[in-house]
Amino acid sequence: xxxxxxxxxxxxxxxxxxxxxxxxxxxxxxxxxxxxxxxxxxxxxxxxxxxxxxxxxxxxxxxxxxxxxxxxxxxxxxxxxxxxxxxxxxxxxxxxxxxxxxxxxxxxxxxxxxxxxxxxxxxxxxxxxxxxxxxxxxxxxxxxxx
Numbered sequence: 001x002x003x004x005x006x007x008x009x010x011x012x013x014x015x016x017x018x019x020x021x022x023x024x025x026x027x028x029x030x031x032x033x034x035x036x037x038x039x040x041x042x043x044x045x046x047x048x049x050x051x052x053x054x055x056x057x058x059x060x061x062x063x064x065x066x067x068x069x070x071x072x073x074x075x076x077x078x079x080x081x082x083x084x085x086x087x088x089x090x091x092x093x094x095x096x097x098x099x100x101x102x103x104x105x106x107x108x109x110x111x112x113x114x115x116x117x118x119x120x121x122x123x124x125x126x127x128x129x130x131x132x133x134x135x136x137x138x139x140x141x142x143x144x145x146x
Contacts (some may be wrong), residue, residue, distance in 0.1 A: 039051060043126070044126055046101075046105075047101050047102065047104060047105030047106070047126050047129065048098075048101055048126050048130075049126045049127045049129070049130040050127075053127060053130050055130050055131050055133065055134025055135070056131050056134065057131070057134050057135045057138045059131040059135075060130075060131035060132045060133070060134045060135025060136070060138075061135045063124070063128050063131050063132050063135075064076070064132050064135050064136065067121060067123065067124050067128075067132070068132060070082075071115075071118075072084065072085050075139060076136055076139055076140075081115065082113075082115050082118070083112065083113040083115055085136050085140070086136075086139055086140055086143045086145065087145070088145055089112050090136075090140065090145070091140070091145050091146065092137065092140075092146070097133050097137070100129070100132075100133045100136070101126070101129055101130075101133065103118055104120070104121045104124050104129040104132075105120060105121075105126075105129075106120050107119045107120040107121075
């Protein structure tokens with residue numbers, strides 16, 4: 001008789017209950033074993049320096065000259081290969097610091113100038129990019145771009 005606890009359906013229910021419990025326990029253990037990345041790892045994957053990072057504009061100038069000046073000019077005034085970063089279009093309210101970090105990490109499509117797309121700069125670490133952004137913002141402020 002079906003449902004009397006003694007027939008074949010009852011015999012199938014017990015293994016299914018055990019299997020369900022096993023799946024729940026295994027899932028819980030798997031979730032516990034998977035840890036979230038640290039804040040520092042998350043920022044690094046985004047191409048950003050650590051949260052407590054402080055830019056050194058002197059270091060930024062050296063890094064800019066070594067990695068950026070070929071296209072953006074020695075003092076970020078542009079060249080035949082790239083746009084000037086000391087220009088009102090790059091003011092912080094139009095191009096945030098995050099836009100600069102993204103351009104370094106992922107490259108940037110040409111959208112204000114006709115120089116072509118900017119390729120990613122994988123040789124520049126997030127910390128180095130932070131120093132460069134600090135330097136660029138300093139020379140922008142000196143030029144009256146705020």
